[in-house]
Each structure stands twice: as C-alpha cells, then as structure tokens.
Amino acid sequence: MQKQSLPHHDLLSWVRALACVLLMLLSPLHAKAETNDPCATSPYDHLIMVGDSLAQGILSGIGPDHRRCMKIIDLTQVSDGLLNTSPEEWVKRILGVLPRDHTKRAAVYMLIGTNDIIAMRKNRKILRPGSDEWDDAYREKLTRLMDGLGKLPAEVHWIELPITDRDRKTTMMHNRVRAMQEEAAR
Known part of the structure; x- marks a missing residue:
C-alpha cells in the first residue's frame, strides 16, 4: 500500500x-x-443585613464558607421597622458601614416591615393601622426610604418571608403593608 x-x-x-x-x-x-476557591464566585465583598429579628434569623443561617468569603455586617434590631426607626436613620446606618473602597461590591439585604402593623404617631396624633391616614403616613415613610436607598452605592434587595399568622386581621394588615412596600419599590 x-x-x-x-x-x-x-x-x-x-x-x-x-x-x-x-x-x-x-x-x-x-x-x-x-x-x-469558593470565594472566587462570591458576588459580593460585603453583605449588609438590615431589619428586625426575622432578618437576624436569616443572617444566622449564613454558613462559614460564605462568611469566609465576604464581610457580613449585621444592622438588625429586634422589633424594629419603619415605625420605630425613621427611613433616614436606616439609610444613615447603612451608609455608615458601606465600604469606603468603591471597587468593593456591596449588597444590602433588607427584611423590614414585619412589625409595621401597629399604630403610629404623626404630628402628635395616633394613627390606627388600616386607616387611610395610617396608609398615607406609611407610604410616605416608604417613599423616603426608597429615595435614600436609591442613592446608595450598593445593590439593595428587599426580601420577605411568607406570612404565617393565623389571625385574619393580622394577616390582612401584613398583606396591606407588603402591597405598599412592593408599590414603593417599583
């Protein structure tokens, strides 16, 4: 051949x-x-958790591998929300812990508003949850919060857990607050 x-x-x-x-x-x-290296795929250098005790629970579930890969900052406070702390104070707290080095990737995860189903004070008047005045005042707080969050040099993620109340009135109020939060986030 x-x-x-x-x-x-x-x-x-x-x-x-x-x-x-x-x-x-x-x-x-x-x-x-x-x-x-698991840190090579980590989307953030800093993770800031903001909110109440439910946010604390989520924060406690972050495993050691993730904690090794990013700086975890706890800005949670038991029984807090927009009724106990002003929107401006929340934004100020977040700004105070954001990395000064803007090449660092930061994310803010918020679980806030779970406790915002109680009466609030405005101009020395007590506003009842579910009333038009309460809704207007809460929407105004949400607008101020969204304006402040929109100026932060970080990704902001507002997260929620499913409503598990058995009390119909409480569940309805949670649904109402959540709807206002979603509306403000648009």
Missing part, C-alpha cells in the same frame, strides 16, 4: 482543528482550577 501525504492546506486545517479541540478540552480544566 502506498503512503499518501496530505496536501499542505489539509494538514494545516487538521492542525488548527486539533488546536481548537485541545483549547476546548483544556479550558474547563483551567476554569476549574480558578474556581476551586
């Missing part, structure tokens, strides 16, 4: 094809070597 030689352009095509296959095969190995 006579040995055939490949034309030069066929040999060059074959070498290019082999090089492409090798690159495709070796690229995942290289990528895998780069991502063996």
